[in-house]
Amino acid sequence: MNMLSPAKNEAEVFIPSYLPKSNECRLFELAWTRQLPLLLKGPTGCGKTRFVNHMAASLGLPLTTVSCHDDLAAADLTGRYLLKGGDTVWVDGPLTRSVREGGICYLDEIVEARKDVAVVLHPLTDDRRILPLERTGETLVAPPGFMLVVSYNPGYQNILKALKPSTKQRFVAIEFGFLPRNQEIVIVATESGLDEARVAPLVDLAHRFRALKGSDVEEEVSTRLLVYCAALIDSGMAAREAVLAAMIEPLTDDPDVRSALIEVAKAVIV
Ligand SMILES: Nc1ncnc2c1ncn2[C@@H]1O[C@H](COP(=O)(O)OP(=O)(O)OP(=O)(O)O)[C@@H](O)[C@H]1O
Numbered sequence: 001m002n003m004l005s006p007a008k009n010e011a012e013v014f015i016p017s018y019l020p021k022s023n024e025c026r027l028f029e030l031a032w033t034r035q036l037p038l039l040l041k042g043p044t045g046c047g048k049t050r051f052v053n054h055m056a057a058s059l060g061l062p063l064t065t066v067s068c069h070d071d072l073a074a075a076d077l078t079g080r081y082l083l084k085g086g087d088t089v090w091v092d093g094p095l096t097r098s099v100r101e102g103g104i105c106y107l108d109e110i111v112e113a114r115k116d117v118a119v120v121l122h123p124l125t126d127d128r129r130i131l132p133l134e135r136t137g138e139t140l141v142a143p144p145g146f147m148l149v150v151s152y153n154p155g156y157q158n159i160l161k162a163l164k165p166s167t168k169q170r171f172v173a174i175e176f177g178f179l180p181r182n183q184e185i186v187i188v189a190t191e192s193g194l195d196e197a198r199v200a201p202l203v204d205l206a207h208r209f210r211a212l213k214g215s216d217v218e219e220e221v222s223t224r225l226l227v228y229c230a231a232l233i234d235s236g237m238a239a240r241e242a243v244l245a246a247m248i249e250p251l252t253d254d255p256d257v258r259s260a261l262i263e264v265a266k267a268v269i270v
């Protein structure tokens with residue numbers, strides 16, 4: 001199958017396009033077959049969510065995605081009793097629903113979630129594969145189709161938010177980075193509609209900006225921003241304006257850094 005062109009699987013489901021970086025598609029498939037949980041590590045905008053969407057659709061599995069935040073507690077994932085017209089009824093949370101239906105549950109930015117989430121995930125991510133629902137007294141055994149996928153960005157991690165080794169070591173892990181130049185050009189061209197010859201200097205500029213990480217710039221230009229930039233140019237915006245709007249302004253608020261990046265851009269983009 002051409003991974004770049006959106007395809008349909010047997011059930012005629014739309015499969016989001018995804019260009020593999022390495023062996024990650026095979027690894028995902030094997031992890032799902034062998035019922036192993038998966039951890040995706042990598043910077044923002046490098047393709048983690050797209051990868052999970054692509055794999056879930058390719059395998060024909062329902063996908064539940066939860067964006068974790070610092071208020072997200074275990075009960076937000078498992079469920080809670082709610083008042084409905086005078087009655088108290090149990091309402092499954094997204095994780096419980098996903099376990100019941102035997103699909104993929106994707107917890108994005110897992111390190112953001114509150115500590116009690118680990119208590120729920122641990123028995124689900126070792127060979128027990130169970131989800132105890134304390135409040136209802138039920139213990140769900142995950143069906144073979146169920147898979148837990150979590151992601152986090154090690155760059156944003158601070159000591160307080162690090163994943164505990166006992167959590168980390170329950171997952172098979174894949175490190176995501178930005179693609180090599182030629183592959184990134186193909187993706188940005190495919191996603192934006194701009195031809196590869198006009199995308200190439202944008203990717204080269206992104207490489208120059210990425211090389212500044214740590215010294216002047218804290219963030220790296222993501223593939224996502226490159227796609228935005230190319231889309232603006234494809235819609236008729238001048239390249240330098242698009243670069244400013246999509247590759248410089250989102251990257252820094254510091255006026256000196258901004259000026260320095262504009263100078264670098266002038267040397268690359270005509
Ligand atoms: N390998 C790839 N194949 C196809 N498109 C890609 C690929 N990698 C990145 N992209 C493009 O980059 C965009 C951003 O990717 P995505 O949203 O998956 O990033 P992410 O790693 O989940 O970021 P975040 O950590 O911010 O959630 C996608 O919408 C897609 O256009």
Ligand SMILES: [Mg+2]
Pocket residue numbers: 048049050108
């Ligand atoms: Mg994402």
